[in-house]
Amino acid sequence: MLKPRPTTTRELVNLDGLWRFAVADADVREPWTGTLETQLEAPVPASYNDLFTDQKIRDHVGWVWYQRTVRVPRGWAGERVLLRLDAATHEGKVYVDDVLVARHVGGYTPFEADITDHVTPGGEFRLTVGVNNELTSETIPPGSITATRDGRRQQTYLHDFYNYAGLARSVWLYSKPRRHISDITIVTGVIGQTGIVDYSVTASHETGVRVCAIDAAGHEVATAHGSSGTLAIDSVNLWQPGAAYLYDLVVELVEGNEVIDSYTEPFGVRTLEVRGTEFLINGKPFYFTGFGKHEDTAVRGKGHDNAYLVHDFQLLDWVGANSFRTSHYPYAEEVLEFADRHGIVVVDETAAVGLNLGVQGGLTGIGPKPTFSPETFNHETQAAHAQHLREVIARDKNHPSVVMWSIANEPASNEEGAREFFEPLVKLARELDPTRPLTYAAVMFATFQNDKIADLFDVLSINRYYGWYVFTGDLATAEQYLEADLRGWVEAFGKPVMMSEYGADTMPGQHSVWDMPWSEEYQQSYLTMNHRVFDRIDAFIGEHVWNFADFQTSNGIHRVDGNRKGIFTRDRKPKAAAHTLRARWTGLAGTKPSANQTAAPDNEKTTTSSVHALEGAK
Incomplete structure (x- = not known):
């Protein structure tokens, strides 16, 4: 699907702005049969959750409705007229007057409808868009819905970022010739x-x-x-x-x-190539420095914002980052276009986050049910994942900034059934795009001894939190285990290894002369410890800190107004660790730092078998 662009034969109208807005109510008639009877208005693009003071809107599970009037340019007579939604999170239905013209499941990829036969050039029509935020075992990402004793519906999900919903990206009306x-x-x-x-x-x-x-x-x-x-x-x-x-x-x-x-x-x-344990761009080894990010800002949620786009890229440049991962979903196309123009490297990730019931078991990594089974994540889940993969690759295949596809974040790759679930998806991704390497981000539960899918991929991306979730505050022990873990992956698979997540929650303004978790100094020490390990491993090709900026999460007693692992605050103020990273990354220009030749003392050394003790730790 081509992105709408104005050309000598095509025109487009941007439909962003304030739309009438209402939450679906089963006791009233369906809103697409007429004008929404509401006093509420919502901006497009933006998530709706944080806009209103009504808790019921923020916590609503199900459909909401957007509506506006649209006039078709009179010069479009004889042309095809189309509507395009850059995203509707997580399901969208589109009505032109009272006619359903499109329905799409999947919250981060575009869809469109040819409405030529339903509109008149020069005339107006009523555009209504329904958006459903429900996640189930058959959606990507997955989730489940339960009912409280008083009848309220509650959404649960397995990813640690807030389930923002709505029309977070632009809506377009555009024309193209009948032969096109x-x-x-x-x-x-x-x-x-x-x-x-x-x-x-x-x-x-x-x-x-x-x-x-x-x-x-x-x-x-x-x-x-x-x-x-x-x-x-x-x-x-x-x-x-x-x-x-x-x-x-x-x-x-x-x-x-x-x-x-x-x-x-x-x-x-x-050109792109994985050769041995190197990742090559234009035939030269490339070392990734950067972050996992989120589309997340105050008030607008996941709504795309060009001001934040520009400022975030300025901060990437300031800190010396050369890349980022679109954790944990494909970002707005404007982000990739900006990366194309400014030479920032992108690992493009699907929305397949949460395919891991082990997280329900806490630090044991043993969930109440197997992740992959007919009753949990099954063929329907796999089919939804495959369709999402098709749509992501079709949308982003021509972006030079995109150098690798990440097909999942922290799946239960250590469980039985993982290979049967992922092997067909890897095959599909290679058929859709044989030119880019493939990766996935491995969860802490998955080690080089028990992971069942690592051999299918070109680059091993590892998420590890030694010194935070395990060995909290004990960076000396964390360093031993981290090095043993990473060396184990290299020795077991002989592939390039990069850190796709490592980080420590940090409250800005919290200080300590000791290695005290949550302090700014601890975040600096934590990062420095990781970097010492990275520099001792020849096959190591990159470091993506978790996270670029603090972001909102669901309710939880282990979170204080969201995830605080950001190097920048949610409003993009630097923590002390930002200066630590800047000192390390500035001037690297994509080359691996010089190896640290200092060996660990004998009493600090460990073997790869010691990682057994951490299986299931997160």
């Missing part, structure tokens, strides 16, 4: 100084196709004809981390001398 370009796929390579651009164009009708590559100065540098083919760009400018260079691929459908449709897709020329 439907999809474009771009794959790049390099031979010597020549950029190789393989392209494939899908169109609604069979007709002539003309493509050309335009450089950043607006010059045509290569042309071709046909629905698929190869362009060669001499003296190519590569897209590189920290030094982005983008070309435009202009695709035209032609009939004789007439251009029927035109679409422009930005792209960058770069």
